[in-house]
């Protein structure tokens with residue numbers, strides 16, 4: 001058996017052998033198949049449903065088996081035994097750090113948590129009710145104006161500096177977006193604290209000398225960041241890569257990623273889960289709600305996934321994190337409804353036959369609410385977690401000799417060769 005595809009083009013009677021490599025055929029090879037008038041064959045694939053856009057060694061997903069690995073390490077082990085900063089190092093550098101490498105990484109990221117004072121005044125200029133994701137997107141993009149050296153994407157030392165800066169500054173920008181909406185003063189980073197504890201301090205500190213978050217909450221948020229750190233070629237990562245393919249600086253590329261994540265089909269589902277649970281209101285209303293879902297009246301938010309058809313491994317870990325958080329904050333009353341929904345759905349033929357299981361968003365909203373985050377902040381938390389993944393993918397892209405500027409084809413369906421009539425004649 002040879003690794004190729006034999007194709008007969010019935011339009012011309014021509015036969016072709018198209019090589020298969022890594023289970024894919026190259027779009028350029030299909031382009032060698034020509035119509036009778038010489039037009040190359042192309043693939044029509046809105047949403048890249050069956051098109052690989054890159055080769056990547058960052059994240060592996062097996063949706064049927066419910067496997068997620070960063071650089072080959074299972075998400076379960078990373079969530080239990082690692083820290084977000086170590087996972088960030090792993091994603092960016094491709095391997096786990098030595099002790100010295102980790103200490104330097106942690107030191108550098110801590111050192112860069114502050115932002116230029118002009119960023120602060122810039123953020124203060126937003127309207128009182130600005131959405132924190134809009135503020136985050138704009139302020140990450142604005143960082144490109146503070147670091148013009150970032151445009152030199154060929155220089156590895158400069159690239160690494162921007163990566164450190166961005167991972168370091170995202171919590172500062174995210175926390176300040178939150179404080180702005182609350183009309184509270186911005187809190188400067190406390191570099192005596194770890195990455196996640198410092199983020200909580202910038203969010204919630206008031207007049208106390210030092211904000212000391214409960215260690216269990218710090219750990220739970222750190223785990224949530226780990227779970228969101230990368231997810232291969234999703235919508236926002238694809239946006240980062242697509243923008244980065246123009247060789248723009250990484251701040252502009254990541255700002256585009258934040259924009260993509262902002263959309264309700266991507267980062268916003270956990271908010272929808274929370275709204276759904278509030279609407280159901282009581283455990284006794286769950287059977288009626290499930291009937292409504294089965295009748296096609298609505299969707300069970302937080303269930304189902306394009307890739308995971310067995311279970312979402314992140315959902316299992318989050319469920320465990322829920323227990324740890326509720327031990328500190330008290331149980332979110334919506335948890336009872338969520339667990340009843342899960343129990344009924346997992347036994348129901350409708351959900352079983354369609355392979356619908358809880359996804360990462362089913363329980364994460366409950367945890368965020370227990371932290372007293374308003375729903376608008378949920379996606380900001382996702383963005384902070386996803387930043388090392390975006391940057392690892394960006395780094396891979398700019399070093400990949402096979403990559404080109406992203407420029408999909410289209411199937412043109414509009415008019416042709418119309419004669420222009422000036423407005424003076426059209427409007428008289």
Ligand code: CMC
Pocket residue numbers: 231234266269293298299300301302303304305306307354356359360361
């Ligand atoms: N509730 C009820 N029915 C569903 C659901 C759901 N949540 N998800 C899928 N289905 C049904 C759907 O109606 C269809 O049924 P039928 O074959 O009878 O028409 C079948 O299952 C296949 O659904 P699909 O829409 O073709 O599947 P998809 O792969 O295009 O959609 C999804 C994946 C995540 C958009 C979808 O499952 C969904 O809308 N879920 C709810 C929203 C949600 O929780 N999104 C968060 C995703 S995880 C975050 C991330 O990793 O980015």
